[in-house]
Amino acid sequence: xxxxxxxxxxxxxxxxxxxxxxxxxxxxxxxxxxxxxxxxxxxxxxxxxxxxxxxxxxxxxxxxxxxxxxxxxxxxxxxxxxxxxxxxxxxxxxxxxxxxxxxxxxxxxxxxx
Amino acid sequence: xxxxxxxxxxxxxxxxxxxxxxxxxxxxxxxxxxxxxxxxxxxxxxxxxxxxxxxxxxxxxxxxxxxxxxxxxxxxxxxxxxxxxxxxxxxxxxxxxxxxxxxxxxxxxxxxxxx
Numbered sequence: 001x002x003x004x005x006x007x008x009x010x011x012x013x014x015x016x017x018x019x020x021x022x023x024x025x026x027x028x029x030x031x032x033x034x035x036x037x038x039x040x041x042x043x044x045x046x047x048x049x050x051x052x053x054x055x056x057x058x059x060x061x062x063x064x065x066x067x068x069x070x071x072x073x074x075x076x077x078x079x080x081x082x083x084x085x086x087x088x089x090x091x092x093x094x095x096x097x098x099x100x101x102x103x104x105x106x107x108x109x110x111x112x113x
Numbered sequence: 114x115x116x117x118x119x120x121x122x123x124x125x126x127x128x129x130x131x132x133x134x135x136x137x138x139x140x141x142x143x144x145x146x147x148x149x150x151x152x153x154x155x156x157x158x159x160x161x162x163x164x165x166x167x168x169x170x171x172x173x174x175x176x177x178x179x180x181x182x183x184x185x186x187x188x189x190x191x192x193x194x195x196x197x198x199x200x201x202x203x204x205x206x207x208x209x210x211x212x213x214x215x216x217x218x219x220x221x222x223x224x225x226x227x228x
Contacts, residue, residue: 033215041152041202045215056215088156092216100146100208102216104158 003027004105006091012111013081020077021108023091029103030096031055032074034066037088037107046089049074050096081112115140117207119219126195127227133180134190134222136205144210147181147188152221153201161203164188192224200226 034046048056091105126132205219
């Protein structure tokens with residue numbers, strides 16, 4: 001069974017469009033995250049939610065809006081897509097308490113043309 | 114702010130040999146966790162090994178072991194008996210103690226394993 005799943009795995013779209021990426025975890029974790037991996041493979045946190053509440057909101061354009069309908073789901077909606085948004089977006093989850101490791105989804109490769 | 118530095122953008126090793134990947138970090142915290150993640154071409158992020166800062170003993174997972182030097186803020190990964198399947202990007206990551214803390218990643222080291 002897939003622990004952290006993301007849909008879609010690939011997304012190709014044009015500038016100016018609005019798109020969403022969905023994430024679901026079946027691990028019973030209470031915290032979920034979005035990370036962005038750029039073209040140079042650098043991974044950086046974007047958001048995190050704990051029990052549906054926003055905990056971390058790094059310096060991300062407000063065109064990016066996360067939504068957590070319940071603690072098993074964390075979606076990422078992106079408005080007015082730009083070329084620079086092209087990247088791989090990873091969802092991850094963790095459970096409060098040791099050992100604090102995060103489990104990652106397979107990633108969504110977003111290409112904006 | 115915490116930072117993680119991987120000074121080796123690329124490394125190569127012969128199959129069955131040993132290789133060490135370097136990682137240093139900067140933090141003012143005393144309690145934290147360190148991780149090595151592997152990202153093969155499939156792009157899935159796979160946890161290789163973790164180390165709790167309060168533990169002096171270096172973590173070991175089969176062929177993977179770390180050399181954790183807390184005072185020097187150094188956290189290197191040693192891969193013994195390298196296999197072709199070890200070829201991947203390796204990321205060092207830091208996390209403060211706390212349930213909802215983020216991972217701070219280094220820029221990664223691309224490991225090539227030569228047959």
